[in-house]
Amino acid sequence: MAPFRGTFDHTLDAKSRLTVPARYRATLASGVVLAIPSDMRPCVGLWRVEDYDSHTTAALARYPALSGERSELQRFLFGNSQETELDAAGRVMIPGFLGEHASLSKEVFVVGAGDRLELWNRDAWREHQPTLRSNVVESTERVDRAA
Numbered sequence: 001m002a003p004f005r006g007t008f009d010h011t012l013d014a015k016s017r018l019t020v021p022a023r024y025r026a027t028l029a030s031g032v033v034l035a036i037p038s039d040m041r042p043c044v045g046l047w048r049v050e051d052y053d054s055h056t057t058a059a060l061a062r063y064p065a066l067s068g069e070r071s072e073l074q075r076f077l078f079g080n081s082q083e084t085e086l087d088a089a090g091r092v093m094i095p096g097f098l099g100e101h102a103s104l105s106k107e108v109f110v111v112g113a114g115d116r117l118e119l120w121n122r123d124a125w126r127e128h129q130p131t132l133r134s135n136v137v138e139s140t141e142r143v144d145r146a147a
Helices: 049-060 068-079 096-101 122-146
Strands: 007-011 017-019 032-035 043-048 081-084 091-093 107-112 117-121
Touching: 032 049, 043 049, 043 096, 049 068, 068 081, 107 122, 117 122
Parallel strands: none
Antiparallel strands: 007 107, 017 091, 032 043, 032 081, 043 117, 107 117
């Protein structure tokens, strides 16, 4: 699967439905998982079901089966996610608890993030840009020093 790329200016309708960018509807036709991302940024992640399942399986495999940390991670990953499907118009309903986490309002940016799309409140995305750019500079400098 090709990575999710780009930033798209969208709106939520009165029923908290988001129209998925047309270029990704076929990729997401078999269902999606909406979830709070593990970095706790104020957005909603939108994954293909199989990608989210792979993500959670890999994360949980690092812990012993009876670990309390594993139980907490399971609660977070599964309790803060919702599986759903696109409707006939290519829309997805954003559950209230996820919309609240991301402070989603009518104006939303849909941001490609490789293995997922992220749904951001438009103002929050704009406010996050300086931090994002700074973090990228710091990360690439660390990689350069390690090489």
